[in-house]
Amino acid sequence: MKKIVLAYSGGLDTSVAVKWLKDKGFSVIAYMADVGQGGDVSVAKKRAIKAGASSVIVEDLKDEFIKDFVFPALKANAVYEGRYYLATALSRPIIAKGLVETARRKNAEFVSHGCTGKGNDQVRFEVSIGALDSKLKVIAPVREWEFSSREAQIKYAKAKKIPIDVTKKSPYSIDKNLWGMSIECGVLEDPWKEPPKDVYQMTKDPFKASRKPTYINIGFKKGIPVTLNSKRVRPQALIEKLNKLGGAYGVGRSDMVENRLVGIKSREIYEAPAASVLIKAHEALEALTLDRELSHFKSFVSLKYAELIYYGLWYTPLKSALDKFIEHTQKKVTGVVRVKLEPGSATVVGRKSPYSLYKEKLATYTEDDEFDQRLAKGFIELWGLPYKK
Ligand code: ARG
Numbered sequence: 001m002k003k004i005v006l007a008y009s010g011g012l013d014t015s016v017a018v019k020w021l022k023d024k025g026f027s028v029i030a031y032m033a034d035v036g037q038g039g040d041v042s043v044a045k046k047r048a049i050k051a052g053a054s055s056v057i058v059e060d061l062k063d064e065f066i067k068d069f070v071f072p073a074l075k076a077n078a079v080y081e082g083r084y085y086l087a088t089a090l091s092r093p094i095i096a097k098g099l100v101e102t103a104r105r106k107n108a109e110f111v112s113h114g115c116t117g118k119g120n121d122q123v124r125f126e127v128s129i130g131a132l133d134s135k136l137k138v139i140a141p142v143r144e145w146e147f148s149s150r151e152a153q154i155k156y157a158k159a160k161k162i163p164i165d166v167t168k169k170s171p172y173s174i175d176k177n178l179w180g181m182s183i184e185c186g187v188l189e190d191p192w193k194e195p196p197k198d199v200y201q202m203t204k205d206p207f208k209a210s211r212k213p214t215y216i217n218i219g220f221k222k223g224i225p226v227t228l229n230s231k232r233v234r235p236q237a238l239i240e241k242l243n244k245l246g247g248a249y250g251v252g253r254s255d256m257v258e259n260r261l262v263g264i265k266s267r268e269i270y271e272a273p274a275a276s277v278l279i280k281a282h283e284a285l286e287a288l289t290l291d292r293e294l295s296h297f298k299s300f301v302s303l304k305y306a307e308l309i310y311y312g313l314w315y316t317p318l319k320s321a322l323d324k325f326i327e328h329t330q331k332k333v334t335g336v337v338r339v340k341l342e343p344g345s346a347t348v349v350g351r352k353s354p355y356s357l358y359k360e361k362l363a364t365y366t367e368d369d370e371f372d373q374r375l376a377k378g379f380i381e382l383w384g385l386p387y388k389k
Helices: 012-023 041-051 062-075 087-105 121-132 150-159 235-248 273-289 292-310 317-329 374-383
Strands: 002-007 026-034 055-060 110-112 137-139 173-177 180-184 214-221 224-228 253-259 265-271 335-342 345-352
Touching: 002 012, 002 087, 012 026, 012 041, 012 150, 026 041, 026 087, 041 055, 055 087, 062 087, 062 224, 062 235, 062 273, 062 292, 062 317, 087 110, 087 121, 087 173, 087 180, 087 292, 121 137, 180 273, 214 235, 214 273, 224 235, 224 273, 235 273, 235 335, 273 292, 273 335, 273 345, 292 317
Parallel strands: 002 026, 002 110, 026 055, 110 137
Antiparallel strands: 173 180, 180 265, 214 224, 214 335, 253 265, 335 345
16 A cells, blocks of 8 residues: 555644545555644544544654744744744744655655645645655645535545534634744635634733733843743743743734735734744844844845745755854844833843943943044045045
8 A cells, every 4th residue: 555644733624635545545644743733632643543544643843843943033033024923834844854754764655735725835845845855755635636615525524434523613724833823714814804803812912911011031042042031941931931921912913914925915814922022032132242234134134034934945055055144143142132021012121242232332422432423524524425526
């Protein structure tokens, strides 16, 4: 029997995909990567077996996800189109890597995912898989199968006795991991309609948040957050804690229409409390420690880096080259940033670093001033010379 490793989520699409692939003659290995999406793994496992999987493999990739995917994106300040912190996009290359490694271990010639033919995720999976192992063949059931609606899938699932809980299913399509949550479909498909309150799951309505601000100190070492309020915290705990703290103030929401790689525009809601706080804090520390030219140049790199993530180009030469550049820029991004959380906002209110390039004696307007103002005259003379002539 031909073996196939399917990226399995436990949802309707991938459960139906197990059965569909089995009916096409495959022995299906359901592969579940834990990137912090939550949910009951044991329920999902049972469901995969009931749907016809020959085995289920669950892998905890959370640490690796943070270390090798999230933190590089943080060092790059990667944000797509100004509002999307790329949680979903970042998870695809690591899941692809898991699929490829599992396929090799299990001697499978095929891998599979449950993405639709209209989205970015199919591109991210397949480009990543191809870059990691060009011999693997990919089958994308959702792109191929005959079901024209969710109802048709449910009917199929019922007929084939695949246990699904249709009642509990929300009207939205949701993807979640430690770095944030992406929510689309349902009423959100009309970009004029305000998102109903039940859309948001990681963040509280700012109107219901405490009016009392919370201050947090985030300590960075070479661009990576390592302490919270002076205590060393492991990366996963730190991100979870910031998701909770920020979420309680309704921080990190975005409602946007974005440009998909496949040419269409789509409306998506994002929640990313930790990501939004950390990137803000990281940028503030860079503002203190990077010189002007490096800082300005790096912001172009940020844009490109975010695009590479969004476009599924993680395992590419340009991405590796930019990583080297970004790593180099982080040598002195060490220090502490103070963030104030208030209903609906996180604001940087303080920053300090042993490598600070801010010199009070140069900036001050008091008697301590060491800036020689007479030098400005000649500087301006030469700077403006071309425009005088
Ligand atoms: N638009 C986002 C991206 O392409 C998220 C895609 C998944 N969204 C979802 N709600 N299932 O990265």
